[in-house]
Amino acid sequence: MILPSLIVILIIGGIASWIVARRSTVVARWIAVVSVLADFATCLGVWMARAGRSQFTPERWFVECNVAWIPQFGIHIHLAIDGLSLALLLLTYFLGVMAVLCSWTEIQERVGFFHFNLLWVLAGITGVFLATDLLLFYLFWELMLVPMYFLIGIWGHERRIYASTKFFLFTQLSGLLMLIAIVALAVFHYQSTGVFTFDYEQLLQTTLSPRAARLLMLGFLIAFAVKLPAFPFHTWLPDAHTEAPTAGSVVLAGLLLKTGAYGLIRFVLPLFPGPSHELAPLMMTIGVIGILYGAVLAVGQTDLKRLVAYTSVSHMGFVLLGVFAGNQIALEGAVVQMISHGISTGALFILAGLLQERLHTREISQMGGLWETMPVLSGAGLVFAMASLGLPGLGDFVGEFLVLLGTYRANVGLATVATLGLLAATLYGLRFAQGAFQGPNRHHWRLPDMRPREWAALGLMMICLVWIGLYPQPVLRAIRPSLATAQQSALPQELVRR
Amino acid sequence: MSHADFTASLPMLIVSVTAVLLMLSIAIRRSHMAAAAISLIGLFVALASLPFASSVVPRQVTAFFIFDSYSLIYVAILLLATAFVFLLGYDYLDRRKEHREEFYLLVLLATTGAMVLVASRNFASFFLGLELLSVALYTLIAYARTERAVEAGIKYLILAASSSSILLFGLALIYSGSGTMELSQFTAMTHSTRQASSLLFLAGLALTLTGVGFKLAVVPFHLWTPDVYEGAPLPVTTFIATISKGGMFALLLRWFHSEVGGLAGAPGLVLSIIAIASMLTGNLLALRQTNVKRILAYSSIAHMGYLLVALLAGGVLGASAATYYLAAYMVTILGAFGTMTVLSGTRWEAASLDSFRGLFWQRPLVAATFTTMLLSLAGIPLTAGFLGKFYVLIAGASQSRWVLLFTLVVSSTIGLFYYLRIIVVMYSQPAEHIAAGDPGTLPLSIPAALALAALTGLVFLLGVYPALLWNVIVEATHNLG
Numbered sequence: 001m002i003l004p005s006l007i008v009i010l011i012i013g014g015i016a017s018w019i020v021a022r023r024s025t026v027v028a029r030w031i032a033v034v035s036v037l038a039d040f041a042t043c044l045g046v047w048m049a050r051a052g053r054s055q056f057t058p059e060r061w062f063v064e065c066n067v068a069w070i071p072q073f074g075i076h077i078h079l080a081i082d083g084l085s086l087a088l089l090l091l092t093y094f095l096g097v098m099a100v101l102c103s104w105t106e107i108q109e110r111v112g113f114f115h116f117n118l119l120w121v122l123a124g125i126t127g128v129f130l131a132t133d134l135l136l137f138y139l140f141w142e143l144m145l146v147p148m149y150f151l152i153g154i155w156g157h158e159r160r161i162y163a164s165t166k167f168f169l170f171t172q173l174s175g176l177l178m179l180i181a182i183v184a185l186a187v188f189h190y191q192s193t194g195v196f197t198f199d200y201e202q203l204l205q206t207t208l209s210p211r212a213a214r215l216l217m218l219g220f221l222i223a224f225a226v227k228l229p230a231f232p233f234h235t236w237l238p239d240a241h242t243e244a245p246t247a248g249s250v251v252l253a254g255l256l257l258k259t260g261a262y263g264l265i266r267f268v269l270p271l272f273p274g275p276s277h278e279l280a281p282l283m284m285t286i287g288v289i290g291i292l293y294g295a296v297l298a299v300g301q302t303d304l305k306r307l308v309a310y311t312s313v314s315h316m317g318f319v320l321l322g323v324f325a326g327n328q329i330a331l332e333g334a335v336v337q338m339i340s341h342g343i344s345t346g347a348l349f350i351l352a353g354l355l356q357e358r359l360h361t362r363e364i365s366q367m368g369g370l371w372e373t374m375p376v377l378s379g380a381g382l383v384f385a386m387a388s389l390g391l392p393g394l395g396d397f398v399g400e401f402l403v404l405l406g407t408y409r410a411n412v413g414l415a416t417v418a419t420l421g422l423l424a425a426t427l428y429g430l431r432f433a434q435g436a437f438q439g440p441n442r443h444h445w446r447l448p449d450m451r452p453r454e455w456a457a458l459g460l461m462m463i464c465l466v467w468i469g470l471y472p473q474p475v476l477r478a479i480r481p482s483l484a485t486a487q488q489s490a491l492p493q494e495l496v497r498r
Numbered sequence: 499m500s501h502a503d504f505t506a507s508l509p510m511l512i513v514s515v516t517a518v519l520l521m522l523s524i525a526i527r528r529s530h531m532a533a534a535a536i537s538l539i540g541l542f543v544a545l546a547s548l549p550f551a552s553s554v555v556p557r558q559v560t561a562f563f564i565f566d567s568y569s570l571i572y573v574a575i576l577l578l579a580t581a582f583v584f585l586l587g588y589d590y591l592d593r594r595k596e597h598r599e600e601f602y603l604l605v606l607l608a609t610t611g612a613m614v615l616v617a618s619r620n621f622a623s624f625f626l627g628l629e630l631l632s633v634a635l636y637t638l639i640a641y642a643r644t645e646r647a648v649e650a651g652i653k654y655l656i657l658a659a660s661s662s663s664i665l666l667f668g669l670a671l672i673y674s675g676s677g678t679m680e681l682s683q684f685t686a687m688t689h690s691t692r693q694a695s696s697l698l699f700l701a702g703l704a705l706t707l708t709g710v711g712f713k714l715a716v717v718p719f720h721l722w723t724p725d726v727y728e729g730a731p732l733p734v735t736t737f738i739a740t741i742s743k744g745g746m747f748a749l750l751l752r753w754f755h756s757e758v759g760g761l762a763g764a765p766g767l768v769l770s771i772i773a774i775a776s777m778l779t780g781n782l783l784a785l786r787q788t789n790v791k792r793i794l795a796y797s798s799i800a801h802m803g804y805l806l807v808a809l810l811a812g813g814v815l816g817a818s819a820a821t822y823y824l825a826a827y828m829v830t831i832l833g834a835f836g837t838m839t840v841l842s843g844t845r846w847e848a849a850s851l852d853s854f855r856g857l858f859w860q861r862p863l864v865a866a867t868f869t870t871m872l873l874s875l876a877g878i879p880l881t882a883g884f885l886g887k888f889y890v891l892i893a894g895a896s897q898s899r900w901v902l903l904f905t906l907v908v909s910s911t912i913g914l915f916y917y918l919r920i921i922v923v924m925y926s927q928p929a930e931h932i933a934a935g936d937p938g939t940l941p942l943s944i945p946a947a948l949a950l951a952a953l954t955g956l957v958f959l960l961g962v963y964p965a966l967l968w969n970v971i972v973e974a975t976h977n978l979g
Contacts, residue, residue: 070964072972073892110859135888139879146878149918154925161922168918173911180891180903187895 002046003065003079003130006039006089007123014119021112032100032115036122040093047086047478060485061132062086069136073186074197078133083478084265084335085129088258091339092129094464095254095346096122099247101457102350106246106357107155114155114247117147121251128259132200134182137267138175141223141259145171148248148256156243163236163243170236174226181219185271188212204270217272217279224268227260230283230320231290234313241309242362246353249305253312253349254342261319261338265331269323269486276324283324284411288418290317295424299431304352304362307432308345311388314421315341315396321418322403330406331483332476333399339475340395340468344387347461351381354454355436358447364432369441374449378437380458387465389429390422395468502554506565508547509573510613516540517606524599533599534588537606541581548574556977562623567974569617571821572748576616579740579828580609585949586836587733592943593844594642601641605737608634612745621669621679624749628665628713631742632658639738642731650729657712657722665709671702681753700764707768713746716806717775720799724787727795732847735791736835739798740828747802747824751809755817755978761810769810773902776803777909784916791849793916794834797875800913801827804890807902811893817975819889822968826874826882826960833953834871837864840946854920856928864942865924867954874957876917877910882960889968 013035021028050062061080069077081089099118107114124144131137145168153164182198189206190196197203208216226233237257241249269276276283294314301307315337322334354377355370356362371378387394392401400422408415450458468475504511520536523529548570556566583605591598607630614627636658640651673679675698711719727735754761754769761769780799787793805827808820841848841857841864848854858865874881887910894903960967 070968072965072968139884142879142884146873150925153922165915165918165922169911169914172914173907176907176911179888180895180907183888183891183895187892190896 001065002042002063003081004077006042006130007126009035009038010119010123010126014116014123017119018112018116021110021115025111028112028115029100029104032119033097035119036093036096036100039122039126040090040097043086043089043093046081047090050083050086050478069133072196073135074195074199075135076133076199077136078199079127079130079136080132081130082482083480084262084482087335087339087475087478088129088262089126091258091342092122092125092255094460095250095342098346098350098457098461099250101453102250102353103245103247104453106353110154114151117150118247118251120144120147121151122255125251125255125259129262133198134186134200134203134267135198137200138179138182141178142172142175144256144259145175148252151248151251152240152244155245155248157245158243159239160243163239167236167240170226170233171223174223174233177219178223181216184212184219185216188216200267206271208272210274213272214275214278217268217275220263220268220271221279221283224260224263225286225320227263228257228316228320229260229313231286231293231313231317234290234294237313238306238309241312241349242303242305246349246356249308249349249353250346253308254346257312257316258338258342261316261323261334264320264323265335265483265486277326280324280326281411284321284407284414287317287320287322287324288414288421290314290320291418291421292317292424295421295428298428299424301428302364304355304364304367304432304436305349306362307364307428308348308352308388311348311425311428312341312345314425315345315388317421318400318403318418321407321414322399325403325406325410327406327409328480328483328487330403330410331487332479333402333404333406335399335479335483336468336472336475337396337399337403340387340399340465343461343464343468344384344394344396347380347384347458347465348388350454350457350461351377351384354450359445364435366443367436367445368439368443369437370445370447371437372441373445373447376455377450380450380462381437382433383462383465384458385429385433387469389425393466393469395465395472398469398472499559502557503559506551506554506557507559507563508551509544509570509577510610510617512544512547513540513577513606513610513613516544517603517610520599520603520606524603528597528599530588530592530598533602534584537602538581538584540606541577541584545574545577545581558619562620562626563614563617564619565617566977568752568978569748571970571974572616572744573613575825575828576609576612576741576744579744579832580605580737582832582836582949582953583733583737583741585945586736586832586839589943589946590731590733590839590842593842596643601638601733604634604638604641608638608737609741612741615745616748618749619681621673621681624681625662625666625669627745627749628662628709631713631745632662635734635738635742638734639726639730641734646729647731650726653722653729654726661709661712661719664705668702668705668707668709671698671705673702675699675702703765704768707765707772710746710750711772714743714750714802715795715799716772716802717779717799718772720776720779723799724783724792724795727798728789728791728849732791732835732839732842732849736832736839739794739831739835743798743802744824744828747805747820751817751820752978754809755975756812757814757978758812761812766810769806770902773803773806773810774905776800776806777905778803778912781909781912781916785912787916788851789849790838790851790854790920791847793920794831797913797916798831800909801875803909804887804906807899807906808890808893810902811890811897811899813893813897815889815893815896817978818968818971819886819893821971821975822889822960822964823886825967825971826886826957829882829953829956829960830871830874833867833950833957834875836946836950836953837868837871840864840942840950841940843940851920851923854924856926857924859928864950867950868924869921870954870957872917872921874961876914880958880961882957885961885964 017028017031064080067077127140149168294310298310319334322330390397611627611630618624636655640648715723780796784793784796874883877883877887
């Protein structure tokens with residue numbers, strides 16, 4: 001009963017904080033923090049319990065929970081956790097706490113409803129990372145969108161309605177395509193075995209004709225590619241990121257994008273091994289295009305949040321590349337990249353939020369010389385900019401390096417081109433640091449430096465990045481078995497070759 | 499008529515008797531409260547008689563009616579929906595100090611008509627039910643006696659009357675071709691290739707479908723829908739959207755459903771085109787509307803298209819999926835129009851998009867209810883609308899109706915756009931001044947509040963725990979025909 005409680009705590013916490021906010025907004029904020037922390041502690045407990053045991057236990061899931069829900073169609077409330085889910089959940093709650101902290105002073109209106117939405121998004125994300133029943137997965141997939149829509153639509157900036165509607169329509173259309181694919185998969189399974197089920201592990205056994213497999217895979221692939229976002233489907237992202245409030249951007253960049261990558265690893269690779277192998281070159285090319293495209297556009301942005309948004313497109317290109325490179329190293333790199341990107345981009349968005357709170361603008365040209373007046377904040381900004389451009393010793397480097405290493409084995413040409421993305425990353429990273437913090441203080445800003453609460457949040461994120469950058473072993477060890485499972489079913493021929 | 503026949507037809511008889519009693523009570527003394535009470539008690543007695551009726555089914559009563567578990571479940575749905583219409587409409591009517599008692603009378607008569615449709619197995623009872631429903635509606639639509647309402651009433655009168663005559667002509671053609679008035683015979687014919695190809699039969703079928711399509715408001719027979727929805731008083735709009743369409747759809751389902759492999763041939767093709775056209779046209783036309791009643795009118799056209807997808811899919815799941823979808827849709831649309839009804843004042847209705855501006859910040863609970871209903875219409879998980887759509891998808895996928903399913907997906911994404919638009923308006927900044935009689939200031943009466951709470955609960959119940967209703971529906975639609 002551990003796993004459902006993760007979701008229930010957030011749902012109840014959200015409702016409680018909504019109700020309490022009428023009396024006291026501070027208590028509402030604390031309720032939000034505490035409920036996310038409770039989940040964080042629970043996950044940490046599962047991690048500790050697991051680390052104590054031998055690494056060679058054969059069971060697939062650490063903890064499992066299975067209750068019948070709609071028995072007529074074999075739909076179960078089936079939640080299960082393995083290393084991959086666990087790592088991503090820890091990230092979820094870590095960033096969740098950060099999101100609440102960074103909205104502490106930014107959100108002053110309708111505080112209760114804000115935290116309600118925030119916690120419900122987190123609940124939806126938790127469900128996505130835990131569900132091993134495909135319909136349940138879809139349910140949570142959709143569920144996290146509605147509160148996210150409100151977060152952008154109510155507390156966002158100037159063009160929030162446009163951005164939130166675009167976000168919702170993109171994800172909803174792709175989600176419905178995935179729903180058709182899920183239903184069709186279950187129906188095919190039923191036709192070949194006579195059993196109606198939406199269970200992940202049973203559907204893994206479904207035999208499909210190559211043509212059917214290709215079509216069904218497309219349904220899943222489009223949904224995940226939009227969420228990731230892969231190159232031609234990315235247009236919702238800069239708008240949504242720019243218009244969202246800080247906490248919304250953190251959750252969006254840090255977590256929502258990860259659900260797309262998670263879906264690729266958890267569902268697309270194992271369910272459709274043949275077609276994923278066929279499509280791998282195309283998907284890798286799209287990944288590389290995304291890397292370059294995002295990075296080049298990021299260089300040209302003047303709006304700080306838009307710049308960070310485009311860097312996300314670039315970083316997610318690395319993830320896509322790693323997922324489809326077809327070997328263990330690249331896949332591990334993709335997951336490390338997911339985690340460290342979550343932290344570094346989250347931190348950059350928080351930073352952008354702090355700057356906007358103080359300067360009331362996000363234009364980089366309006367900044368400059370901030371180091372003079374806010375040395376601590378600018379220092380932190382420099383660190384995260386370096387992390388984002390992939391400086392060795394920080395988390396993103398490990399991820400990008402592993403992805404490139406793995407890609408090099410699969411396709412030398414693409415790996416070389418992808419490396420150019422790192423070059424562009426240096427450009428935008430330095431340009432941002434230079435433009436915002438260095439130089440003369442032309443606008444004569446006189447601003448307060450970081451407060452302790454902001455210090456605590458950003459400092460923790462910095463520690464995490466350095467930790468992943470210097471010693472990624474614990475993360476790699478935790479995710480390796482689950483990735484191996486995805487990989488094995490994905491590429492049986494790889495296994496034979498070894 | 500034997501004792502068992504009498505028991506089987508109890509629900510229908512009770513509603514008719516209630517109508518007569520109500521008429522007498524109005525003749526003696528006018529009282530809005532008494533009229534509502536009598537009607538509600540009548541409906542509940544009719545509901546309470548359902549267990550007795552179900553103990554003697556399936557049973558054919560005269561040549562006209564068939565009472566089986568299928569018709570009983572629809573009767574139950576229709577009776578409940580009518581009760582909700584009364585509960586939600588009571589306050590609305592109370593605010594208007596004109597003759598209100600006849601509303602209940604007419605609605606009871608129209609409900610009887612819908613019940614006749616649900617249970618009919620013969621052309622004669624089919625037409626009887628249809629006219630009983632329509633004639634009551636002519637008056638109901640013009641009930642508010644504003645200029646718009648009268649215009650809408652006349653529009654409906656002319657179109658409905660001509661569509662009835664077209665339908666009648668179609669039935670006559672089919673009769674002359676086949677020599678029978680039994681609907682069950684008809685079912686056999688639509689599914690056999692031999693007679694389905696006869697020209698006389700096809701012509702008759704086309705004309706009949708015109709009449710049916712008019713009542714369901716599917717494309718291309720949908721032109722009356724937005725005007726009538728907008729012109730009619732809100733409780734009547736609710737009635738048209740739920741009971742009138744529900745009764746007609748139940749008949750269509752009984753008529754065309756086939757357990758083996760869905761609907762094919764000419765009727766299948768025609769209905770597929772109608773379904774696709776309805777889904778797309780309904781959603782596209784709703785995009786640019788600024789009146790919520792009109793938006794929901796166009797969206798209802800699309801929803802009828804979704805229902806047709808389940809009907810066309812057929813198979814083991816088709817009828818159950820369609821029935822579940824219809825039940826979910828009725829609950830949702832009752833809630834949506836119900837919310838609008840409670841927000842309507844003495845002289846005006848909360849129908850324009852502007853009247854919802856900032857509603858969430860003034861009346862969070864009412865706005866949350868409306869949001870729930872809109873999300874359910876859009877098919878977002880945890881609401882009834884999602885599971886309804888899910889069942890339709892399963893039914894369609896198991897019969898490989900991919901074109902229909904893709905149209906469904908694309909058009910419901912388009913649909914999402916205008917549902918979101920209403921939600922956005924509700925959550926945007928409220929208007930500066932709050933005039934007297936604004937939606938924000940109207941008191942919420944207890945019956946309406948209870949009804950809305952019950953409907954919201956039902957939306958979530960049907961969306962989270964479908965087994966309850968699904969099992970009953972599967973049981974009831976098992977031996978359809």
